[in-house]
Amino acid sequence: MNDAIQNEIIEEFDGLEWFDKYSLLISFGKKLKPMDEEFKTEDNSISGCQSKVWVRSYNKDGKLSFDLDSDAMITKGIIALVAKVVNDRYPQEILNADLYFIDKIGLKSNLSPARSNGLESIINRIKEVATNEANSNDLKN
Amino acid sequence: MKDLANDFPILEQKVYGKRLVYLDNAATTQKPNSVIDTISDYYRTDNSNIHRGAHYLSEVSSERYEEARKKVSDFIGARNSSEVTFTSGTTGSINQVARSLGPSLRGKEVLVTGVEHHSNIVPWQLAGATVNAIPMDEDCNLLIDSMEITNKTKLIAIAHVSNVLGCVNEIKEITEIAKDHDIPVLVDAAQSIQHLPLDVKDIGCDFLAFSGHKMYASTGVGVLYTSDRFSDITPAIGGGGMIDRVSLDKTTYLDPPLRFEAGTPDIAGAISISAAIDHMQKIGMDKIKKHEQEVYSYSRDRLLEMDNVTVYGNTNEMCGAISFNLDNIHHYDTGLILDKMGVAVRTGHHCAQPLMGSLGIEGTVRASFALYNTKEDVDMLIEGIEKVEMMYK
Structure with a gap:
């Protein structure tokens, strides 16, 4: 996993008060390309989140990328960061990934299963996709 | 009025360096010192199982438990304390009724309102009933004149106060109509017991359910009032403490209230409800109502005067909860930011998805x-x- 991207994010959030952190997340959220409405289906949505989250994945030359969207802006900002870290990686890289930036930028409470924005569910979904891809690659080989 | 918050130690704390402003009381209320002390004192000096022991402590705890029942009975105006059963909470109470009445509800209809909490919908569905709502207008006023009672309607189960909007439903009008059709009425008082003086005889309901933890008592305990008219219904839960005689061929049950209290109940919880009632009565329910009305009206006025805020529901009488959204800002975002300001609110569908559907929204911010x-x-x-x-x- 490319730790440089995670370290860059950590640096960006370093020393910020919550107000600025959330403002930054909102600005990332606003910049994230919205998913086309036609892809916001039940299958692509993640249940158990207070805000709606949709995940689509695609494979290019064996590397995985994710389109993520949410109807809540702060959630969208968080998933924009997740996408930045995991996109364009081989499935095994994603499976091995330690997304330590979430803790370092003070969003760990958003990761707990009790927290209903379900960041954990989102990461689980991403890893699930990576697992399936890794397994199908094994079969092909 | 003196600062009523002083009795609640949890409210003294700061969150994120700011004074805690706790506005999530429809989810659960905080506990006054008197309730906290009652619970810990019970375990320090009186703890024992009730109704069974031949020893001193069991006598003491049984007495305290039964005193709590009497206190609740008087608080809600029951004719007889045998009409009061301790349960695990509002959800437990409603499920208990659904299981007891189950056979008579299967394939029939239960009438509810459009603002119900899921716990006053799902138990009836599990019992095999069809659940239909009494029509309401866009402000969430019940259109009682349009209520349709048919020969399939076997029960009317209604929230006294909406957990989302704070709308007070006209339950007395409904019980009067129900009486004409000889249909029992269950009232979900989870969001009214802590706000309004309440009398089951005056309401004229057959069942009334509420939770301890939303009225300043502990979690895991609640009350089901069952009118004497239904004293012979089949118990929903079987086990120790509720039987007259057991044999492998045939078992007979005790009369209420023990008939409906199988197993060891939440004794400390029941006693904590008694302490919570003492706390509220010391202030006075009328005073509580008046004070809360002032705060509630003020919140409504302040929210309504904001340009980009939509407030949901508008009925003659409102109390407890107020729901709103900010234009183009997700309720979850609003809740997250308010949290960092020390303001605790709840966001989402508040276990009332049918209501969210009627309002055409995914969720609200609820204070x-x-x-x-x-x-x-x-x-x-x-x-x-x-x-x-x-x-x-």
């Missing part, structure tokens, strides 16, 4: 009040909302 909230708390909420709006500009 909900208790006796210790003040206009200053509302000011902090408004300040928080202004901050949210600023961040999205």
Whole structure:
């Protein structure tokens, strides 16, 4: 996993008060390309989140990328960061990934299963996709 | 009125360096010192299982438990304390009725309102009944004249106060109509017992359910009032403490209330409800109602005067909860930012998805009040909302 991207994010959030952190997340959220409405289906949505989250994945030359969207802006900002870290990686890289930036930028409470924005569910979904891809690659080989 | 918050130690704390403004009381209320002390004193000096022991402590705890029952009975105006059963909470109470009445509900209809909590919908569905709502207008006023009772209607089960909007339903009008059709009425009083003086004889309901933890008592305990008219219904739960005689061929049950209390109940919880009633009565239910009305009306006025805020529901009488959304800002975002301001609210569908469907929304921000909230708390909420709006500009 490319730790440089995670370290860059950590640096960006370093020393910020919550107000600025959330403002930054909102600005990332606003910049994230919205998913086309036609892809916001039940299958692509993640249940158990207070805000709606949709995940689509695609494979290019064996590397995985994710389109993520949410109807809540702060959630969208968080998933924009997740996408930045995991996109364009081989499935095994994603499976091995330690997304330590979430803790370092003070969003760990958003990761707990009790927290209903379900960041954990989102990461689980991403890893699930990576697992399936890794397994199908094994079969092909 | 003296500062009623002083009796609640949890409210003294700061969160994120700010004074805690607790506006999530429809989810659960905080506990006064008297309730906390009652619970810990019970375990320090009186703890024993009830109704069974031949020893001193069992006598003491049985007595305290039965005193709690009497206290609740008087508090809700029951004719007889045998009409009061301790349960695990409102959800437990409603499920208990659904299981007891189950056979008579299967394939029939239960009438509810459009603002119900899921716990007053799902138990009836599990019992095999069809659940239909009494029509309401866009402000969430019940259209009682349009209520359709057919020969399939076997029960009317209605929230006294909406957990989302704070709308007070006209339950007395409904029980009067129900009486003409000889249909029993269950009232979900989870969101009214802590706000309004309440009398089951006056309401004329057959069942009434509420939770301890939303009325300043502990979690895991609640009450089901079952009118004497239904004293012979089949118990929903079987086990120890509720039987007359057991044999492998045939078992007979005790009369209520023990008939409906199988197993060891939450003794400390029941006693904590008694302490919570003492606390409320010391202040006075009428005073609580008046004070809360002032805070509630103030919050409504302040929210309504904001340009980019939509407030949901508008009925003659309202109390407890108020729901709103900020234009183009997700309720979850609003809740997250308010949290950082020290303002605790709840966001989402509040276990009332049919209501969200009627309103055409996914969720709301809900502020909900208790006796210790003040206009200053509302000011902090408004300040928080202004901050949210600023961040999205």
